[in-house]
Amino acid sequence: MIGSYPTVARFIQAEAPDAPVHLLRPHRLARAARDFIDGFPGDTLFAVKCNAHPLVLRTLWDEGIRHFDVASPVEIGRVAETLPGAAMFYHHPAKTPGQIALAWDRGVRHFAVDCPAELEKVADRTGPAMVPVVRLAIPKGSGAVYDLSTKFGATPEVFIATLGRAAAMGFRPAVTFHVGSQCLDPAAFRLGLGMAVELTGRAGVAVELIDVGGGFPAYYRATRAPPLAEYFRVIRQAHAELTAPLGIRLACEPGRALVAEGGSLLVRVVLRKPDAVHLNDGIFGGLTETYWGKDELLLPLRVISADGSPRTGAPRDLTAYGPTCDGNDVLPWPVSLPDDTVTGDYIEFNLIGAYGREMAASYNGMRSDAVAVIETDFAGHLCAEAMESGRRTPRLEVL
Structure with missing residues (x-):
């Protein structure tokens, strides 16, 4: 520095x-954190991959961000060293056995999976308190600059099978999806919530947490997207109609919108x-x-x-x-x-x-x-x- x-x-x-x-402008980071804490109807996780500088992590923590989305041992180490009290979610759906064991030892309890094979691998190297977060693929056409469902995320059939297997193993699974980075259409989040609720119902598995992922936009010179408040409004309405009646909590994992x-x-x-x-x-x-x-x-x-x-x-x-x-x-x-x-x-x-x-x-x-x-x-x-x-x-x- x-x-x-x-x-x-x-x-x-x-x-x-x-x-x-x-x-770095910490006052801008602080303002963005307050926007999410005040506007989003659930917990906000910061996607550390966007900016892992210790000052960024500390600034978000000071404003009330307590949960962090990590995708590698390096990110896990950075968060653990900078913010010992932080809750980490390992949301990379393809991990090595060594990475899983390291994360478990560092206190990570939420692990993303998008197929039964990854679920079994994580279960073998963790314990009963592990929370498998089953990732659902969202159809293309959500208006995002980067489509993130081509590499990760389960099809409906695989999602149902993975969710069912997690429940049969005695875990209490959660669900996540990602509408794509720099999403320009708030309706994509309602689509994701609707799909998640429908498919968990078809699987016959009750979940307590759905993470709507990231994708909230930053406003570049050519960006044509509604203000962030409109995304929050759409998600709050969908939560009230679809997930809150089922006792499901929400989380999100913005990166770009928090720190750009x-x-x-x-x-x-x-x-x-x-x-x-x-x-x-x-x-x-x-x-x-x-x-x-x-x-x-x-x-x-x-x-x-x-x-x-x-x-x-x-x-x-x-x-x-x-x-x-x-x-x-x-x-x-x-x-x-x-x-x-x-x-x-x-x-x-x-x-x-x-x-x-x-x-x-x-x-x-x-x-x-x-x-x-x-x-x-x-x-x-x-x-x-x-x-x-x-x-x-x-x-x-x-x-």
Whole structure:
């Protein structure tokens, strides 16, 4: 951790960083956590894969998040070391025997499974207190940017068989599903709840917990999704009609929606050309997810000169290349930069709090784990505020 600064401009003036820096805004993380705690009708689990930095975990804990969705021994260790009192849910549906045993020893009691074979494997290496969380596959067409049911999740027939086998073994199973990452249609959550209730009924197995997964959106420049409050409204209504009468509790496991606005990425212009810029980070680093999300994950950005002042020239679309020797290291969309952008300037890409640090590789030895805290909001595109009426005016950075 480099330190805490009131603004990005002050950080640039003090540090003049030559390597990419991940900027964390804990006040934005805290606000997102409060939104879920206040709005979602059940427990909120944080999907640690999005951002496992200790400051992120501690900030969410301080705001009341007590449950964490982990997917590897590394994530289990990070949560256990940072937050010894946290409850962990191992929601990766394909685990090695060693991973299962390690998780059990570290206090994990909820394990995702999506077939009888995984259920048997987990049962052999845990104990009677283990809770198998049977994952149901959701049909395509939910409006998500990333469909997550092609790799994991049971078909209805396999779901019923797995649920029945878990009950026959003496366990008290739970259910989960995932509508897909960056889901643009709140109705997908009602669909998932309806399928889960119908299929548990067909299996003749009573469950006490349904985890609706993640998929709640962050608001990128091209995102066309209702405000988060509408997702909560749809889920509350579905809960009241479908699951609450059966005594079923709900949980969710957001990642992107909790932390995307809590982080940005500060990169430097290594070389300005007439029609392009070369940056010190790219699709093999902190901007990896843009390769997969393309236009759907169009990032807000701004340009700051080396003395901390904003560039204000007329916008011009430029190709943005990353720093590696790979010709594919180029952003999937042109960046609109002020025409007075020069070599040595900085570009701050917002909404990198989710997946930016975690997906970065070390190709060509160019990975940067540098982190600094910024105390004010990103001074630019703030879709969440634009889409939610009644919000207080954010405390924007003053350059």
